[in-house]
Amino acid sequence: MAVVHTPHPDLPPPMISVGVVGWLRRNLFSTPLNSLFTLGSLYLLYLVVPPMVNWALLDADWAGTSREACSGEGACWVFVRLRFLHFMVGFYPESELWRPVVVFGLAGLLLLYLLLKKLPYKSYVAGFGILVFPFIAFFLFYGGLFGLPVVETHQWGGLMLTLILSTVGMLFAMPLGTLLALGRRSSMAIPRGLSVVFIELWRGVPLITVLFMSSVLLPLFMPEGVRLDKLLRALIGISLFQSAYMAEVIRSGLQSVPHGQYEAADALGLSYWKAMLLIILPQALKNVIPGIVNTFIALFKDTTLVLIIGLFDLLATVQASFTDSKWLGFSAEGYIFAGFVYWLFCFSMSRYSQYLEKKLHTGH
Amino acid sequence: MEGRGHSVCSAYALTVMERSENMMRWLNQGRNRALVFQVALMLGTMLFFFLIGANALSNLEQQGITSGFAFLSQKAGFGIIQTLIDYNESSTYGRTFLVGLLNTILVSALGIIGATVLGFIVGIARISSNWLIAKLAALYIEIFRNLPLLLQVFFWYFAVLRSLPLPRNSLHIGDWIFLNIRGVYMPRPLPDLGFTLLVIGFFTSLVAIGILFFWARKYQEKTGKELPVFPLSLAILVVPIMIIWCTTGGPLHWEYPSLQGLNFKGGMTVIPELAALLLALTVYTASFIAEIVRSGIQSVNHAQTEAARALGLAQRKILRLVVIPQAMRVVIPQMTSQYLNLIKNSSLAAAIGYPDLVAVFAGTSLNQTGQAIEIIAMTMAVYLTLNLTTSWLMNKYNARVLLQEL
Structure with a gap:
């Protein structure tokens, strides 16, 4: 007679360790010290969050067209709403506003096309975006062709200028940085020495001194009669500065390409440039895309410094609007708005870079 | 005739071709091509x-500026709101340079200390087992890392510190610390005669603790026994100082700030420009350091912790002897670059008028003298030197904590 052993069914876990209660016990009140921390942070949140929500949302003034609309206790978003256009494009004439709108609309579409997965002709679109689009954008911004009235660069401003500074800086820094990175890894002494000096010099000094240099020294270095536009001078400074950082990022990419790839290219009889352009750089650049995005984020934040040499980017336009005697005392609202715009750009880019890092991390 | 001329021509063409072929052959050798390329690049x-250089010389001549460093001994003629050394309006530009340099070093050093402390706290909170603390730390990091530093400097300076009350309605902590639109006022320590004794005692204790550490390690290596180093060194530090303090009757007095008329007199003052810059630099850099600390601790293989636990080490010892030394290898190089960034970022002082090197030297002095090349070269040289020195020191430290592989 066989005895069949049937184990008693498992008891359910105690009430206290599952569900909401279990989660709370594990994550918030696991030890006495943790409980203390939890209660302390809750109290801190209670002190900070409700007044902030009241100030920014519940008690805030949204509607209205003048200073008088802001009488309440809360934030005065009317100030930001009325100046929104100014914060976006600076002193760009209102009648020509369609031009930046077209440029940024087109840029947005190009970017969307490149970021979406599995669309045809991506390389052509990218080539158009890098080689042709900047010229279209420049002629639309500046005008002077096909009967478009000229808009001088000192009228450019706001978020538009921030985006121009960072993308143009990036556009020039990529090829220059690649050359410098190749130079630093070259076996020839003179290109290597020059690259090392160039890279370490720019990386060792703050961007402010570079901007001071480009605004004060560049005119001195030009032949007589040559006058450089203020924006152009800032762009030169930013591009040189950025290319040094880019060079270091790309150098780390070059180092990550296995040595066998270099040897294989040599064995195929490829010349130096062919080996670099066809074999090494495509792999190196792919490896460091997240790093490139991160340097772009840093550049995007650093463009705010141009206000020191008298250019009006987003932060400078916001800062200048506080001096309007009709709207004194709304600096907090202005900074929060500018901060929100910068944060949105930087945060989304950093999330994209993290996503890329995960996606590119294949194997191993 | 024609035929002959033709043949001369063709013979000439042949030699030219031969020559150019030789030339090509010579160039086709990698070494020779590299030589030509390098000479061309150098030239x-x-x-x-x-x-x-020629353009600059002719431009300077036209503007009537004599180049050279003679201006450093001229009278500057402007005042500076914060000076760590004696300075007045009749001081020279050389003195201005020194004042600016010291102010830069002051804010950088304080910023590095503050950012390291705050960064470590936030970074450890980020990986805390407490869900709320971890999320709050993540929120802090994501907010402050993604905002331009200049915006943060402006926010602290114009929106926060500039909207503090006037001196007569100061915010205050007891009768010691006052906060108003003119800055932060704190008590200033006034050492009496016996204070020197205290300082000597303090340093003697430090030396004694050093010897204790050395000896305790030797003892442990020989016998395997551990000495209670921590309580012993605490006793060595505290007991002599307490004895000196009591016998000399408290050789340290405090000068408290007090409201006299419209402003505070006495005590120590932190000007709002310094406070805003320091706050922004600390908060911004700490958000990066926190991420570095987190990634450093998480980079230590979990098996290391398990092995340490299997050896029966206590939790505190696992951290001190196993996790932190290995995390440091990941943390130090990245931390170095954050420190360098902080030093460079301290130049944002120029935007709110904190008298650092860029503001008083590359700003005011340059505008007054017009010696653009000299002043910008000197400013850049200072930052380069500061950066290279810091990275050299950190590299030395890094070499010590690096994995010693055979």
Whole structure:
């Protein structure tokens, strides 16, 4: 007679360790010290969050067209709403506003096309975006062709200028940085020495001194009669500065390409440039895309410094609007708005870079 | 005739072709091509510097500026709101340079200390087992890392510190610390005669603790027994100081700030420009350091912790002897670059008028003298030196904590 052993069914876990209660016990009140921390942070949140929500949302003034609309206790978003256009494009004439709108609309579409997965002709679109689009954008911004009235660069401003500074800086820094990175890894002494000096010099000094240099020294270095536009001078400074950082990022990419790839290219009889352009750089650049995005984020934040040499980017336009005697005392609202715009750009880019890092991390 | 001329021509063409072929062959050798390329690059660079140098000389001549460093001994004629050394309006530009440099070093050093402390706290909170604390730390990091530093400097300076009350309605902590639109006022320590004794005692204790550490390690290596180093060194530090303090009757007095008329007198003052810059630099850099600390701790293989636990080490010892030394290898190089960034970022002082090197030297002095090349070269040289020194020191430290592989 066989005895069949049937184990008693498992008891359910105690009430206290599952569900909401279990989660709370594990994550918030696991030890006495943790409980203390939890209660302390809750109290801190209670002190900070409700007044902030009241100030920014519940008690805030949204509607209205003048200073008088802001009488309440809360934030005065009317100030930001009325100046929104100014914060976006600076002193760009209102009648020509369609031009930046077209440029940024087109840029947005190009970017969307490149970021979406599995669309045809991506390389052509990218080539158009890098080689042709900047010229279209420049002629639309500046005008002077096909009967478009000229808009001088000192009228450019706001978020538009921030985006121009960072993308143009990036556009020039990529090829220059690649050359410098190749130079630093070259076996020839003179290109290597020059690259090392160039890279370490720019990386060792703050961007402010570079901007001071480009605004004060560049005119001195030009032949007589040559006058450089203020924006152009800032762009030169930013591009040189950025290319040094880019060079270091790309150098780390070059180092990550296995040595066998270099040897294989040599064995195929490829010349130096062919080996670099066809074999090494495509792999190196792919490896460091997240790093490139991160340097772009840093550049995007650093463009705010141009206000020191008298250019009006987003932060400078916001800062200048506080001096309007009709709207004194709304600096907090202005900074929060500018901060929100910068944060949105930087945060989304950093999330994209993290996503890329995960996606590119294949194997191993 | 025609035929002959033709043949001469063709013979000439042949030699030319031969020559150019020889030339090509010579160039086809990698070594020779590299030589030509390098010589061309060198000449090009020299030509470039020669051209801009010549342009600069003729431009300077036209503006009537004599180049050279003679201006450093001229009278500057402007005041500076914060000076760590004696300075007044009749001091020279050389003195101005020194004042600016010291102010830069002051804010950088304080910023590095503050950012390291705050960064470590936030970074450890980020990986805390407490869900709320971890999320709050993540929120802090994501907010402050993604905002331009200049915006943060402006926010603290214009929106926060500039909207503090006037001196007579100061915010205050007891009767010691006052906060108003003119800055932060704190008590200033006034050492009496016996204070020197205290300082001597303190340093003697430090030396004694050093010897204790050394001896305790030797003892442990020999016998395997551990000495209670921590309580012993605490006793060595505290007991002599307490004895000196009591016998000399408290050789330290405090000068408290007090409201006299419209402003505070006495005590120590932190000007709002310094406070805003320091706050922004600390908060911003700490958000990066926190991420570095987190990634450093998470980079230590979990098996290491398990092995340490299997050896029966206590939790505190696992951290101190196993996790932190290995995390440091990941943390130090990245931390170095954050420190360098902080030093460079301290130049944002110029935007709110904190008298650092860029503001008083590359700003005011340059505007007054017009010696652009000299002043910008000197400013850049200072930052380069500061950066290279810091990275050299950190590299030395890094070499010590690096994995010693055979």
